[in-house]
Amino acid sequence: NAGVMQNPRHLVRRRGQEARLRCSPMKGHSHVYWYRQLPEEGLKFMVYLQKENIIDESGMPKERFSAEFPKEGPSILRIQQVVRGDSAAYFCASSPTQGQNSPLHFGNGTRLTVT
Amino acid sequence: DQQVKQNSPSLSVQEGRISILNCDYTNSMFDYFLWYKKYPAEGPTFLISISSIKDKNEDGRFTVFLNKSAKHLSLHIVPSQPGDSAVYFCAARWRGGNKLVFGAGTILRVKS
Numbered sequence: 001n002a003g004v005m006q007n008p009r010h011l012v013r014r015r016g017q018e019a020r021l022r023c024s025p026m027k028g029h030s031h032v033y034w035y036r037q038l039p040e041e042g043l044k045f046m047v048y049l050q051k052e053n054i055i056d057e058s059g060m061p062k063e064r065f066s067a068e069f070p071k072e073g074p075s076i077l078r079i080q081q082v083v084r085g086d087s088a089a090y091f092c093a094s095s096p097t098q099g100q101n102s103p104l105h106f107g108n109g110t111r112l113t114v115t
Numbered sequence: 116d117q118q119v120k121q122n123s124p125s126l127s128v129q130e131g132r133i134s135i136l137n138c139d140y141t142n143s144m145f146d147y148f149l150w151y152k153k154y155p156a157e158g159p160t161f162l163i164s165i166s167s168i169k170d171k172n173e174d175g176r177f178t179v180f181l182n183k184s185a186k187h188l189s190l191h192i193v194p195s196q197p198g199d200s201a202v203y204f205c206a207a208r209w210r211g212g213n214k215l216v217f218g219a220g221t222i223l224r225v226k227s
Contacts, residue, residue, distance in 0.1 A: 004158070006158075
């Protein structure tokens with residue numbers, strides 16, 4: 001039973017390019033969360049999605065960042081026109097249900113480096 | 116506005132002794148608390164959780180204590196092993212909520 005799969009593991013982009021991060025949740029999980037960890041900091045919530053719906057995007061920067069979780073395929077976190085401050089580890093997590101006492105299961109992250 | 120705080124950036128413990136990691140929270144609407152462990156270049160791994168209706172939960176060498184009146188929880192690891200060396204994150208969820216709010220983490224080093 002595969003866990004949460006994220007790819008790529010490492011992504012290098014030049015300033016101004018676009019970054020696309022992918023996340024496949026655990027089998028049977030329909031809730032996906034994206035978190036960002038800046039160097040020397042904890043994990044900061046970005047967005048929570050269910051299939052075809054954004055439920056909570058209160059942690060997403062207002063510009064350049066978007067997320068989707070289509071009916072088929074992985075969830076995508078998209079960062080347009082990347083800047084050096086976007087360099088971070090981006091973690092995806094999934095859960096089977098919402099609002100109950102179940103933990104989130106995390107992938108191993110995508111480390112984005114903007115040069 | 117940090118709602119979940121881990122005030123000790125690091126902790127060093129001798130192998131075989133007890134490790135105690137602490138966490139404080141400010142929001143009384145949190146009702147579910149979790150501890151995660153993270154190795155470098157990996158994602159956080161769920162360790163143990165506790166609901167606000169309990170004050171203790173135990174799983175093998177790991178015990179989490181919750182003091183609601185003090186808005187404080189702690190993770191006890193007994194006995195500590197070198198493989199426990201990692202970053203430990205405390206997290207909390209609102210009643211009926213979905214996302215987790217994380218503390219900044221505590222680096223635990225277990226010396227052999």
